[in-house]
Amino acid sequence: MKRPAFLLVILFVGCVRAEPNCTERRCLAQMLINKEYYSQPQYENCTLPIEVPFIEYQTLAVDTKNLRLNSRLVAAVEWLDPALAWDMSVYKFDRVVLPVKKIWTPQLHVTNGITTSMKHASDDLVVFSNGRVVHRVIINAEVNCEVNLFNYPFAGDECPVAIQTFSTGDCGTGLRLGDVRMIDGSHGDWQTDFATLKKQRDDRNYITVGLSIKYSNPFITLLLPSILIVLADLVSFALPLRGGERNTFKVTLALSFTMFLNILNNELPGDSQCSPIIRTHFCICLILLVLSMLVSMMLTGVAKDGLLIFNCFSKCSARRDKGNSDENKDEEIKADISVVHLDVSEDIQMLRKVVKFLEALDTKKQKHAKYEKIANRGDKIFFWFYFFVASSYITAMTCVMVKYKCKVNHFDFWY
Known part of the structure; x- marks a missing residue:
């Protein structure tokens, strides 16, 4: 009896010691x-x-x-x-x-x-x-x-x-x-x-x-100014060709447009699978502005003295006028040799000079009027051509920007 009781006591003490002394959450x-x-x-x-x-x-x-x-x-x-x-x-x-x-x-x-x-x-x-x-x-x-x-x-x-x-x-x-x-x-x-x-x-x-x-911010800061600059360039055709005001205004527009090109270059990446078409838009707008500026300068020269196209014709006419004047001068010399007018006064000679001067001035005015007429006609033709091209381009480009979709493979990192 003593031995089993002793074993039970040892087992009980071992179980008590096996149980943890602390059962709190931190333990x-x-x-x-x-x-x-x-x-x-x-x-x-x-x-x-x-x-x-x-x-x-x-x-x-x-x-x-x-x-x-x-x-x-x-x-x-x-x-x-x-x-x-x-x-x-x-x-x-x-x-x-x-x-x-x-x-x-x-x-x-x-x-x-x-x-x-x-x-x-x-x-x-x-x-x-x-x-x-x-x-x-x-x-x-x-x-x-x-x-x-x-x-x-x-x-x-x-x-x-x-x-x-x-x-x-x-x-x-x-x-x-x-x-x-x-x-x-x-x-x-x-x-x-x-x-x-x-x-x-x-x-x-x-x-x-x-x-x-x-799109409100980039549209206002980039796309809208480009459209307005082209529109201002169209309105500038209302300025007269002579005087230089139109050419100065067009040069100012072209320089202003380069500022927006710098903003665009800072905002958009250099290249990608689907490069922004607004780069092409700005390039075409710049080409239109420069073309309009060059044509306006050329027509201003034509209106002034028949520059470029009519310069050669003016040289030929000048040569003919010079030949005619030489012939008239020879005839006058011959007439003076053959007939001596003793009673010609200085007033009559002065009157002849004034008449010749007025005739030359009238001839020059006729030339300038002819040049201005040709320049104005060319200006009107180019205006309507420019208006049609700019309007068609802006409409087509806006449709492409809004509707066309370019596809990009975003999962090329998985092989």
Whole structure:
């Protein structure tokens, strides 16, 4: 009897000593920390599923010049780690808070991100009694997105933000994504229209981000001034050809247009798969302005002294006039030799000179009137030609900017 009773006492004392002395929540947390499980939970198939119930997506900025999309993602992540489970009959708590640095946590990154940084939303996380771990992470990524700017400033496109975790062959982690919530859709000249979760394969998950330009600012600062400058150039045909006012005004318009070219060069990228057609628009507008300026200068020269086209004709007529004057002079000399007028007074000679001067002046005025008539006729013809070409071009270019769509392959980072 003594021996069995002694054994029972030893067994009872051992069980009491085996039970933890502290069963508080903090003691439970310390017990889990002391396990020092810093490696990924291992299963038979070597793949740990990571649940992502929701992702909060936010576009921070869109770099139009370098075609970059800066994004911020807040993801809720959950996974099961059986090694962190505990017996609720000993520790009567269904959850506990642990330091995030004391256990293993998954790493999320953006596949097509030029730079990606993941940080923990908090220094702590929650562990449940069955080993389920709940945590939040913040991902900041700069994505190389070939934004379709062909229709700028009416451009809009969709950029993928691919989210992946570590995986090598049959081992690693696998994502199971849930809902995507978009916050703060407005940022600068760009607007985030939507953010939708899609996938190409089971291991290729991405968020499609719909972007569009708020066209009011670039339209007012770039497109509208180009149209107004061409319109002002058309109205400048109302100025007279002579005097130089029209030519000075047209030169001022051409110089002013180069300022908008510099603004455009600073705003848009140098080249892309779908280069902005507004570059071609500005180039054609500049060609129209320079052409109008050159034609106006040429017609001003024609109106003044028959420059260029009529210069050769004026030289020929001058030679004929010179020949005629020489003949008349010879005839006068002969007449003076043959007949001597003794009673010719100086008043009559002065009167002859005045008559010759008036005749020469009248001839010159007739020439200038002829040149001005030809120049004005050419000016009217060029005005209507310029009006038709400019109007047709602006209408066609506006339709192309609004309706034409250029396609860009955004998934070339996946091979």
